[in-house]
Amino acid sequence: MTNLSTWEQFWYYLANNGSYVLSQFTRHFLISIYGVLIAAIVGIPVGILIARRRRLSAVVIGAANVIQTVPSLAMLSIVMLGLGLGVNTVIFTVFLYSLLPILKNTYTGMTSVDKTILDSGKGMGMTSFQILYMVELPLALSVIMAGIRNALVVAIGITAIGAFVGAGGLGDIIVRGTNATGGGAIILAGALPTALMAIVSDLVLGFLQRRLEPKKA
């Protein structure tokens, strides 16, 4: 019956702290989005670049891979040494983790465009910039979007840990719950919206990704 009472407490907590939960939800979401967005702004051009210069790709993707293998709590602490407590540390950590999926997918998307299509585009007199934005990017877009989708789901998880460095977000509620005795309901109030955010983001971006898929037989 404790379960039921936990649920009751959960609803009770939500009813009384609704605006607090909502504001942390928004904060959480924005932190994740900012991190991923910056990663996209950096990662997509770099991905395009290494798709053009294949010799660079091994080095760049290798480096991004190394970042990925560092446990997120450790990474958060390391970044904190540089940037101190606060939201910037979390955004930067999210950025680092989002880099690899975005970079790798951009690279894959760009390099998997059929060579004969690029050849015929060039042969018809497209400039290399026209080839990029009229052919390569449209054809690679769904793959790039898949990378962003991956990154965002991971980012939402990382942001939850961000509470440890005082960035706020839904993680903050979870931490509160762990500190309170019998705080199971409070933990739920932080954890469930986090999970919901991850699932919905995944669904929405998945839908977007399919919409962007080029027509193929």
Add this chain to the structure above:
Amino acid sequence: MPEKNPIVTFKDIEKVYRGGNVAIEHVNLTINQGDFVCFIGRSGSGKTTAMRMINRMLEPSGGVILYNGEDIHKTDAVKLRRQIGYVIQNIGLMPHMTIYENITLVPKLLKWPEEKRRKKAEELIKLVELPEDFLERYPSELSGGQQQRVGVIRALAADQDLILMDEPFGALDPITRESLQELVKHLQEKLGKTVVFVTHDMDEALKLATQIVVMDSGHVIQNATPSEILQHPANSFVEELIGEDRLMQARADVTTVSEIMLKNPVSITPGRSLVEAIRLMRKRRVDTLLVTDDDNYLKGYIDIETLDKSYRHATSVSDILNTKIFYVVDDTLLRDTVDRILKRGLKYVPVVDHAGKLRGIVTRAAIVDMVYDTIWGDSDAEEGAPGLENTENKDNPTKSDSASSSKEV
């Protein structure tokens, strides 16, 4: 004939790929306005390399290429390519663009107004007999042959004068290929386009080209019209590329009767006696004799059946002479004679010159040999048969029958 303005000129062109792979060596070539030029050769002979240098998809390592008299190296590559249609084997339609967008890609790059582009697309899709609503489809919704039709008209959309095609129909089934061949031939002939067409299919080249450029390991081996290539292959490599069958057929098309006729027909003059005639027949083992006068003018023939029946009351050849004789003139094309001999069921046909003098005979056996060679491509038959030594053509299909035995067929 269209006037002969060179549209593309290769001057001592050389192409060495990175790693020292020499793909083209010292190629000099002129492509005239309105010509249909086929580059043909084995895989790796440099056809694609040569073609792709024309629109600067590749830069030559040495030499100069002129396009309409201008050194292309000094022009803007992007502008140049927009003037030259480009069709590749894998079609290369943009999968994320509709057929309309694909067709009008170059016009769009050239910033044509939408209205003009639409009109052009509708005009072109009609040209290849595809329904207009195909314009709104995506390439994946078309069959391979339909896609390649679009590939061809896409190369025309900006009114390009020159179209480069690299084995464009290699992947298509024979029927589709044929209809597309007709399409491009039509474009070249009716719209006056110049086409440079890479192929390794000699039939395709012979059918389409006005000029065939035979390439081998980076060199131009022969550059000539299809009929020149067929009649005078530059060397054994070209001969091999053409193939025995086509050489035989080509030969029948140009060989005259006098080239394959037997030159010592068994003949007799009208004044001789029938005894002499029958002796001659026995000696040469034939059942008919051609009859000529003293000046060798063909008069007719006698055969063994008439001779046998009339032996009692006739004495000389002239008494049983049959003047109803079918003959051919010596400069008639073999092609026409073959047909007649086969259709009429004649065993042989005497050959006369324009004055009517007997010059030789064409036997059914000789024709059988020729047909045999055409079908089986065996030209290594024994040569130097008696009675054939005058024949000019060494590869003459007529085999070692002597004049008389041929007549017995």
